[in-house]
Amino acid sequence: MLTVEEKHKIDHEISLVPSPKNACIEALKIVQHSHGWVSDESLKDVADYVGMSPAELDSVATFYNLIFRRPVGRHVILVCDSISCWVMGYEGIRDRLTEKLNIKYGQTTEDGRFTLLPNCCLGTCDRAPALMIDNDLYRDLTVEQLDEILEKYT
Amino acid sequence: MEKPLTQHIVPGRAPLSLKEYEKVGGYQSVRKILKEMSPADVQTLVKDSDLRGRGGAGFNTGLKWSFVPMGPEAAKPKYLVANADEMEPGTFKDRVLLEGNPHQLIEGMIVASYAIEASISYIFMRWAYKVAAREIIKALDEAYEAGYLGENILGSSFSLDMHLHTGVGRYMCGEETALLNALEGKRANPRAKPPFPQVSGLFGKPTIVNNVETLCCLPHIINNGAEWFKSLSKTGDAGTKLYGISGRVKKPGCWELPMGTTIRELIEEHGGGMQDGYLFKGLLPGGASTDFLVEEHMDVPMDYTAIQAAGSRMGTGTMIILDDQTCPVGFVHNLQHFFAQESCGFCTPCREGLPWVEKILLAIDRGEGKPEHLLTLDFHTKYLGPGNTFCALAPGAMEPLQSALKYFREDFERHIHEQHCPWSKAKVWQPSI
Numbered sequence: 001m002l003t004v005e006e007k008h009k010i011d012h013e014i015s016l017v018p019s020p021k022n023a024c025i026e027a028l029k030i031v032q033h034s035h036g037w038v039s040d041e042s043l044k045d046v047a048d049y050v051g052m053s054p055a056e057l058d059s060v061a062t063f064y065n066l067i068f069r070r071p072v073g074r075h076v077i078l079v080c081d082s083i084s085c086w087v088m089g090y091e092g093i094r095d096r097l098t099e100k101l102n103i104k105y106g107q108t109t110e111d112g113r114f115t116l117l118p119n120c121c122l123g124t125c126d127r128a129p130a131l132m133i134d135n136d137l138y139r140d141l142t143v144e145q146l147d148e149i150l151e152k153y154t
Numbered sequence: 155m156e157k158p159l160t161q162h163i164v165p166g167r168a169p170l171s172l173k174e175y176e177k178v179g180g181y182q183s184v185r186k187i188l189k190e191m192s193p194a195d196v197q198t199l200v201k202d203s204d205l206r207g208r209g210g211a212g213f214n215t216g217l218k219w220s221f222v223p224m225g226p227e228a229a230k231p232k233y234l235v236a237n238a239d240e241m242e243p244g245t246f247k248d249r250v251l252l253e254g255n256p257h258q259l260i261e262g263m264i265v266a267s268y269a270i271e272a273s274i275s276y277i278f279m280r281w282a283y284k285v286a287a288r289e290i291i292k293a294l295d296e297a298y299e300a301g302y303l304g305e306n307i308l309g310s311s312f313s314l315d316m317h318l319h320t321g322v323g324r325y326m327c328g329e330e331t332a333l334l335n336a337l338e339g340k341r342a343n344p345r346a347k348p349p350f351p352q353v354s355g356l357f358g359k360p361t362i363v364n365n366v367e368t369l370c371c372l373p374h375i376i377n378n379g380a381e382w383f384k385s386l387s388k389t390g391d392a393g394t395k396l397y398g399i400s401g402r403v404k405k406p407g408c409w410e411l412p413m414g415t416t417i418r419e420l421i422e423e424h425g426g427g428m429q430d431g432y433l434f435k436g437l438l439p440g441g442a443s444t445d446f447l448v449e450e451h452m453d454v455p456m457d458y459t460a461i462q463a464a465g466s467r468m469g470t471g472t473m474i475i476l477d478d479q480t481c482p483v484g485f486v487h488n489l490q491h492f493f494a495q496e497s498c499g500f501c502t503p504c505r506e507g508l509p510w511v512e513k514i515l516l517a518i519d520r521g522e523g524k525p526e527h528l529l530t531l532d533f534h535t536k537y538l539g540p541g542n543t544f545c546a547l548a549p550g551a552m553e554p555l556q557s558a559l560k561y562f563r564e565d566f567e568r569h570i571h572e573q574h575c576p577w578s579k580a581k582v583w584q585p586s587i
Contacts, residue, residue, distance in 0.1 A: 016317070018357050022339040025322060063341040063498075065323035066281055082243040083442060084400035086488045087480050091584070120325060120492060121243040121442075122282050125400035125472070126407045135284045 002045045006030055010049060020050040024057055028067050037068040065120070072115040073108040075153040078132045081118040084125035093129050094118075096143045100150070113153065156386055158374040159367070159394060160410040163254030169289050172296035175257040181302055183376035184264050188310040191376075193224065196269035200372065203380035204392035209237055209328075209365030210440065210469045212458040221352035222270045222360045233361040234272040235337070236263055236369055238279035238286075239321060239328045242441035243492055244474035247396040248366040250408050252279065252286035255370075256293035260316065262369035264302060265376055267314050270362050275316045278333055281323055290318050325496035329545055330363040331355075332498070343500045344545035367396055389414030391457035399425040401475030402432040408472070414455035417447070420473070433478040436561060440469020442489050443550030445557035446476070466557070481577035482562040483569055486555055487515035493551035501544035507534055508551060523570035531559060 002010070013026035027050055031042045038046075038061060040054075047057040061067045068076075079094055097116060101109050108115045124130045127139035138149055162170050162178060170178070187196055201216025223229065236259060240248040251259060259277070267275050277290060294316060297303045305313045324342050326332040331345035334356045355361025371393055375383050384392040391413050397420055398408040404426030411424070417437070421427065428434050436446045439456065445466035447454070454464045461468040476485055494508035511534050514527050535556035538548040559566065568576055 017339070022357075024339040025336070026339070029322065060339065060341055063324065064321075067322050081488075082492055083474055083485065083488050084244050087401050087474070087477070087485070120323070120496065121241060121245070123240050123246045123249050123280070125244050125246050125474070126398060128400060128406075132282065137282075137284070 002031070002042075002049060003034070006034060007049070010046075014050070021052055024050045024052060024060055025064070025067075028057075028061055032067060036074075037071050039071075043069075071108070073112050075113060075134050076115045076117060078117050078119035078122070080120070080122045080124075080128070080130045080132075082121035082125075084121070085129040088128040090129035090141075092143045093131065093141050093146065096146050100146070114150075155412065157394060157410040158378075158386075159251065159258070159370050159396065160254065162258075163250065165254075169253065169255050169293070170257060172257060172293070172300055175255075179377070180257055180373075181261055181300075183373035184261060184268075184302060185308065186376055187265060187268050188308055188312060193269050193271055196265065196376070199380055200269065200375060203375045203383040205368065205371055205375060205383065206391060206458060207365055208367035208371075208395070208471070210242070210443075210467070212468065215364065215368055218352070218364075219266070219270050219362060221350060222362060223353065224271060228271070229359050231274050232270055232272040232359055233356040234263060234267040234270060234275040235330075235333065235356065235361060235363045236275070236277045236279075236366055237328065237330065237333060237363050238277055238283070238366045239333060240283075240366075241280055241325045241328055242443065242470055242472075243489070244400055244438065245398070245441045245470040245472045246400070247398050247408050247470060247472050249283060249286065250396065251366050251370050252283060253289060256286070256290045257297070258370050258373065259290075259366060260293055260297050260302070262372040263316060264307070264314060265372040266362065266364060266369055268312055270360070272360075272362070273313055273315065275314060276337060276356075277316070277318045278327070278337060279318065279320050280327075281320050283320075287318065287320055294318065324498075325492075326498045326547065329547070332545070333363060334361065341498070343498045346544075387413035387457070389455050389457045389460065391459055395456065395471050397424070397456060398472030399475060400472070401437075402429045402477040402479075403427065403475060404429055414457040414460070416453050416455050417473075418452040420456065421452075421475070428475075428477065431479075434475065435478045435480075435482070436476040438469075438474045438476075438554055439466050440471050440473065442474070442492060443467075443546075443553055444469040445553040446561055447557075448561050467553070479577070481519070481575055482558055482565045483515060483519050483575065484577065486558045487512065487519050489554050490515055490551060493547065497547060503538050503543050504545075504548040507538045508548060510534065511538075511551075511555065518566060518569045519575055521569065521572070521574035523566075523573070525570055527570065528559070528563075528566060531555065535559065 009030045010027045013023035014020045027046045044054045047054045122130050129141045130139040205215045206212045326342040327336045332342040336342040351361045395413045400406050436448045438444050451464050490512045494512045497504045499505045535552045538552050540549045
């Protein structure tokens with residue numbers, strides 16, 4: 001069930017576009033913001049609300065890299081794996097993260113704290129290697145900095 | 155040396171507030187066009203300035219606008235969209251403008267909207283630019299408050315609304331028709347052209363999509379004229395350009411310089427030269443989807459015309475350096491993994507061809523390459539080339555591959571002949587773990 005607050009926010013997005021369907025990505029973002037991801041149930045709720053079939057909405061949801069259709073941890077680590085970060089040696093960062101968190105790409109730590117994902121270029125190539133945790137960007141990264149960075153997220 | 159676009163950007167300092175921006179001449183171009191110029195005047199001036207799109211295609215901006223139906227009979231509302239989706243690997247120039255001076259972008263968007271008589275405008279920005287989003291929202295509030303946006307701007311008959319839209323991540327969104335689909339809440343598949351967006355774009359209405367850097371040039375062209383803009387350049391292509399370098403140079407970064415600054419000056423003076431222990435081997439001049447250039451091209455000016463004559467494209471103007479310690483096969487493999495992953499899957503050559511290319515490169519990289527693999531790669535560069543696919547993604551992907559096969563063919567052959575990557579193991583690109 002969509003909450004009153006979610007409906008209120010989605011209504012605002014619908015008011016800006018010609019048809020409710022046009023607001024479906026914004027609606028998915030709103031639901032993901034409150035739950036961390038978009039469950040099958042949430043997907044159906046949003047589809048009903050904007051007048052789409054769940055299958056049609058899912059074809060949109062799964063098209064985009066940052067709409068999560070599976071549960072994620074409390075914090076999502078996005079490791080840039082694009083060309084400049086690779087040239088500057090991002091593998092050390094990736095290997096240290098997988099070793100320390102004991103997960104691979106696409107997995108979540110057992111305590112539900114972190115999900116680790118590879119990500120396309122973060123647009124900060126002059127300061128590679130880079131990664132993002134939630135809304136925070138880290139750049140000019142060295143393996144030594146990782147422990148301290150991860151400690152900020154509980 | 156004039157740096158109109160970045161003159162008020164100080165790294166590490168918050169962007170100018172509206173009041174500060176006005177003090178240094180901000181929004182003067184809006185006052186000027188509303189008082190003295192018709193939309194046609196603005197279009198003519200921008201066409202005469204030779205401003206070319208800074209997103210990669212390099213099309214004359216004024217000419218692009220001229221295809222929009224004008225006058226009272228034209229379909230309404232018309233839309234102006236700033237393409238701030240910057241997702242081309244190796245590209246980070248629009249971030250500088252978005253974070254550093256959002257009012258300059260808003261001002262440029264008002265000018266462009268006025269020129270095409272648009273009443274609604276969007277900034278389509280990638281999700282990752284969190285700082286920019288915060289600053290743009292602040293700047294939009296200030297601009298509405300001051301009467302530069304909204305109904306009857308500065309007492310004129312011109313009205314314009316402007317919204318920030320942040321994407322949810324897909325390289326395809328940078329293609330203008332795919333971007334429009336994303337804005338409409340659809341999958342970001344590209345659209346068939348014609349009709350062109352100028353006639354039938356967002357929600358079927360006339361729409362112009364311009365790159366952030368392109369839009370940021372406009373206030374300065376309005377204020378200083380077409381001849382001034384042309385005089386900023388060292389060569390035949392007008393203006394300044396935001397150039398960038400990433401990779402193993404001493405001082406990677408982004409700089410606004412006269413259009414036509416040579417590759418050598420960029421790398422040696424601005425980038426500080428190669429890092430100690432690394433030698434230059436090649437570069438992609440303007441992002442992942444441009445052809446390699448090598449040592450012999452060091453003195454080529456970075457402008458649309460000269461880079462094209464040298465066999466590549468200026469693209470976004472942010473170059474990625476390949477050094478001698480980095481495996482060129484691994485380099486291209488990394489790029490093809492990106493393109494295969496980001497293909498929208500709509501047309502067959504791109505959907506099927508790019509993963510095939512990626513698999514072959516993986517095999518060569520791992521030491522499992524066969525001599526016939528090179529021929530397979532060769533034919534892909536033709537079959538996925540211009541004219542064979544629905545949009546420019548796959549042809550763009552083939553540019554670094556075809557030029558790597560040309561300039562670094564020996565390195566590919568060595569991998570196959572020796573059945574291992576001659577570079578250190580750590581430099582083998584491994585997409586999955």
